[in-house]
Amino acid sequence: MTTRADGRSARGDRTRRLILRQAVRIAAAEGLGALSLGRLAGELGLSKSGVFALFGSKEELQLTTVRAAVETYVECVVEPARGLPPGLGRVLCLFGNWLAHSEQRVFPAGCFFYSVSADHDAREGKVRAAVDTAHTDWFSLVERTVDEARRAGEIREDTDIPQLAFELVALLEMANAESVLHGNVSCYRKAADGILARLRTAATDPSWLPDTL
Amino acid sequence: MTTRADGRSARGDRTRRLILRQAVRIAAAEGLGALSLGRLAGELGLSKSGVFALFGSKEELQLTTVRAAVETYVECVVEPARGLPPGLGRVLCLFGNWLAHSEQRVFPAGCFFYSVSADHDAREGKVRAAVDTAHTDWFSLVERTVDEARRAGEIREDTDIPQLAFELVALLEMANAESVLHGNVSCYRKAADGILARLRTAATDPSWLPDTL
Numbered sequence: 001m002t003t004r005a006d007g008r009s010a011r012g013d014r015t016r017r018l019i020l021r022q023a024v025r026i027a028a029a030e031g032l033g034a035l036s037l038g039r040l041a042g043e044l045g046l047s048k049s050g051v052f053a054l055f056g057s058k059e060e061l062q063l064t065t066v067r068a069a070v071e072t073y074v075e076c077v078v079e080p081a082r083g084l085p086p087g088l089g090r091v092l093c094l095f096g097n098w099l100a101h102s103e104q105r106v107f108p109a110g111c112f113f114y115s116v117s118a119d120h121d122a123r124e125g126k127v128r129a130a131v132d133t134a135h136t137d138w139f140s141l142v143e144r145t146v147d148e149a150r151r152a153g154e155i156r157e158d159t160d161i162p163q164l165a166f167e168l169v170a171l172l173e174m175a176n177a178e179s180v181l182h183g184n185v186s187c188y189r190k191a192a193d194g195i196l197a198r199l200r201t202a203a204t205d206p207s208w209l210p211d212t213l
Numbered sequence: 214m215t216t217r218a219d220g221r222s223a224r225g226d227r228t229r230r231l232i233l234r235q236a237v238r239i240a241a242a243e244g245l246g247a248l249s250l251g252r253l254a255g256e257l258g259l260s261k262s263g264v265f266a267l268f269g270s271k272e273e274l275q276l277t278t279v280r281a282a283v284e285t286y287v288e289c290v291v292e293p294a295r296g297l298p299p300g301l302g303r304v305l306c307l308f309g310n311w312l313a314h315s316e317q318r319v320f321p322a323g324c325f326f327y328s329v330s331a332d333h334d335a336r337e338g339k340v341r342a343a344v345d346t347a348h349t350d351w352f353s354l355v356e357r358t359v360d361e362a363r364r365a366g367e368i369r370e371d372t373d374i375p376q377l378a379f380e381l382v383a384l385l386e387m388a389n390a391e392s393v394l395h396g397n398v399s400c401y402r403k404a405a406d407g408i409l410a411r412l413r414t415a416a417t418d419p420s421w422l423p424d425t426l
Contacts, residue, residue: 117394132395166403170387174379177386181330182345190379 016054018044020068023061027069028112032062032127059126066130069112073134076101078141086148088155088203094145095168095195096213102176103188111176113138142169159202171195229267231257233281236274240282241325245275245340272339279343282325286347289314291354299361301368301416307358308381308408309426315389316401324389326351355382372415384408 019040026034036058041048055061081094102111116131143165149155155164175191178184192213200206232253239247249271254261268274294307315324329344356378362368368377388404391397405426413419 117390135394163403163406166387166400167384167407170383170404170407171380173387173390174383177330181348187379190376191383193376194380194383 012054015046015050019046019051019054020065023065024069024072024112027062027065028115032065032116032131035061035065037061062127063130066116066127066134070134070137073101073112073138081145085152086145087152088149088199088208091145091149091199092210092213094142095172096192098172099175099188099192099213102172102179103185111173111180114173114176114180139165139169154204154208155199155202156204164198164202167198168195171198225267228259228263232259232264232267233278236278237282237285237325240275240278241328245278245329245344248274248278250274275340276343279329279340279347283347283350286314286325286351294358298365299358300365301362301412301421304358304362304412305423305426307355308385309405311385312388312401312405312426315385315392316398324386324393327386327389327393352378352382367417367421368412368415369417377411377415380411381408384411 022040022044023035026039037051037055038048040046040061041051055064077094077097080097081090084090084093113131113134117135143161146155146159146165146168147161150157150159150161171191171194175187178187196209196211196213200209203209235253235257236248239252250264250268251261253259253274254264268277290307290310293310294303297303297306326344326347330348356374359368359372359378359381360374363370363372363374384404384407388400391400409422409424409426413422416422
């Protein structure tokens with residue numbers, strides 16, 4: 001009995017992951033409004049009732065999709081940087097990962113959060129709140145990571161941290177937008193050069209910084 | 214006969230402008246996909262056949278709406294700057310107008326072009342091409358305006374103009390996105406400070422630049 005139940009649960013988990021991967025892909029390309037239990041069942045050759053049993057409602061599906069995208073993002077971008085000690089190295093790792101993540105199209109349609117942020121189908125309610133929280137968390141993480149570098153003595157004490165974080169994130173977002181909307185990839189080099197220039201101005205020892213990110 | 218025909222044509226122009234103003238408002242808030250001849254007729258108390266006679270098709274309506282938004286943009290942001298001689302003054306006027314335009318919500322839902330660029334309903338065809346052209350034209354205008362300041366001797370000769378333009382536009386876009394998505398208005402001050410810092414680095418005489426934009 002136990003084995004059979006575990007087998008079922010493992011199968012359920014696999015199916016759930018399979019569905020969420022597809023859901024993140026659809027939402028990144030077409031917006032959260034394009035998600036439906038029926039479409040996912042059809043595209044993956046599953047029964048609609050099976051998909052319904054796992055997610056219950058369209059809103060629940062959308063919320064779980066946002067959470068799944070956050071998890072992928074944390075895994076690809078945030079965790080490798082958290083593995084390094086606080087300081088400029090951690091800052092560089094965070095932004096380098098972000099650009100690589102966007103350029104390599106971990107989400108094929110570009111940054112999931114860029115795509116769903118301007119999503120006219122998801123402007124209100126719990127889904128909007130989940131997207132907003134993800135965005136705010138990311139911004140706070142950037143500020144915290146830059147401030148840690150200041151406290152480690154690698155960024156000048158008088159640096160305006162919220163201003164620097166704003167300028168750094170602006171460069172990331174611009175690279176992603178240019179690449180998604182215009183297929184322009186030179187934007188990643190421009191963003192990386194801009195980030196290094198900003199950090200060079202703020203660093204206590206600019207010579208420590210590499211020439212390219 | 215002539216008077217009557219002219220009267221009709223003037224009335225047609227007024228109606229057309231009225232419809233387009235509403236169309237730009239809807240598209241900025243909900244995307245170009247939300248535009249329909251029927252909805253506009255309903256919201257403005259006009260006959261659907263009258264609106265149809267003026268625009269012909271949904272695609273034509275969307276294209277004309279993009280053109281109307283470009284015209285408003287040129288009038289509010291570009292033309293006042295073109296009234297000044299080439300140089301840093303013209304650059305400051307262009308970016309100052311852009312930020313004021315976004316902050317004052319000339320388009321109530323924020324930048325029309327930000328809103329429709331990530332519009333999942335308008336990813337292909339002539340409408341997408343029109344949005345792309347507007348975006349490319351804007352980028353070229355920024356590069357040209359900054360390069361004019363270089364040729365006028367007010368920006369250093371060795372400045373990487375495409376890189377500087379990318380960084381300046383990134384700050385504008387970020388301010389608009391933060392304000393639209395999170396109701397955060399401190400982003401306008403941050404964008405203005407970032408723009409002045411970039412121009413101070415590039416200017417042949419940084420002391421010429423004001424403290425605030």
